[in-house]
Amino acid sequence: MAIGKAIKDAISKFLAGPGADQRAVEELVRGIQRGLIMGDVRVELVQELSDKIRRRALEEKLPQGISRKEQIIKIVYEELTALLGERPPKFTTGGKHPYVIMLLGIQGSGKTTTAAKLANYLKKNGYRVGVVCADTYRPGAYEQLRQLLEPRQIPLYGEPGSDDAVGIARRGVEELKKQNLDVIIIDTAGRHKEQESLMREMREMERAIKPDEAMLVIDGTIGQQASAHAEAFHKATRFGSIIITKLDTSAKGGGALSAVAATGAKVKFIGVGESVEDFESFNPSSYIASLLGMPDIESLVERVKLAELETSEERIKALMSGRFTLEDMVNQLRDMRKLGPLRKILSKLPIPGMADLPEEELEKAEERIKKWTAILQSMTQEEKANPSIIDDSRARRIARGSGTLERDVKELLKNYQMSKKMMKSLKRAQWKLPKQLLQK
Ligand SMILES: Nc1nc2c(ncn2[C@@H]2O[C@H](COP(=O)(O)OP(=O)(O)OP(=O)(O)O)[C@@H](O)[C@H]2O)c(=O)[nH]1
Ligand SMILES: [Mg+2]
Structure with missing residues (x-):
């Protein structure tokens, strides 16, 4: 990938260079800019990102035990990751049964291939999945799907020869429902006489089926055009998430991903090859890590963060002043996680019995932190x-948005109230503590 190569080169040059002074940073920023522009990332976004890297490189204090170079690599990594938006929550049907997904997208964007990829992916994740072929325009659409699905024993509904796309979709969902499936995916047409009639058909189908989620499939090779494309579809339909395909074939994938992120839409999955297996749930940080060819960059980032944490007296002061928000609480938990899996922390605590806490309990605690982080993001x-x-x-809304249960949201709130009370009593007790202790 050209975008990766230019950035990769800039980073190795920076790492091999004599220092990490302003000049070296400037050269690094310019290399990154070149890579991003080649990758068709919008110029304003590139400019913004460069400014942020420069500013942070100047302003951020160097934590103990970390080299200047390491700190700057971490900043670059964080800013590149931010360019691609937040990591979408894990796919969930939210208890809906069956969960109906309708795929949308123009001709050749990769819908049919993606229908098979998504079905295969969800099946591997334990869902019972079926597919409906509601494309009456492309000759052989049903056959294309059959060939992809049959070897994987994924049920397919279609009416080859019929031209009633909305009717097929409706009957398909009805028929597949009888097979007690968890997820039903509808593949739709991309060709049509004209764009107008395609959009009309999509709108009608959406009204008739009321899918639980409409996913827009976008060809990643169109680069930053992806945002205009998403907006056009947004006018006609209400898609909830995006799948970007063909990220393996073009340097412009970075442009497509960042353009879509800038519109606020969530990229949930990406297509990275022609085979049914070439499909991933989208995670900005691992995408960047692989783009940079530094699969272990996350451990470097964790190390820098940990060092920063140890020197973050300010947060402690804020806490002691009595200001304690919901975010503070979850941040604290997250900080704890930065110290490594919870298991390691707990086993280090000098509390009898902690070290041999049952596996199950530890997993529950980890699970809870993940849930709470997701809940907070939906508030x-x-x-x-x-x-x-x-x-x-x-x-209820927060639970739905975060893929959790209402019970989980309430549990978080209850814990917050309790922690807050504790913080208050701590603050009161503070006055009675000797000064030397507080300064430690
Ligand atoms: N390299 C690569 N090729 C892909 C990917 N996804 C789809 N393709 C190819 O793109 C072409 C079009 O894919 P389809 O799935 O038929 O596209 P479609 O949106 O269903 O097209 P219509 O039915 O005509 O609207 C095929 O040759 C696929 O093999 C991908 O992630 N990587
Ligand atoms: Mg198709």
């Missing part, structure tokens, strides 16, 4: 600042 700023406004209906 509005207002809710985070003032959790007491979260009533049942808000809790």
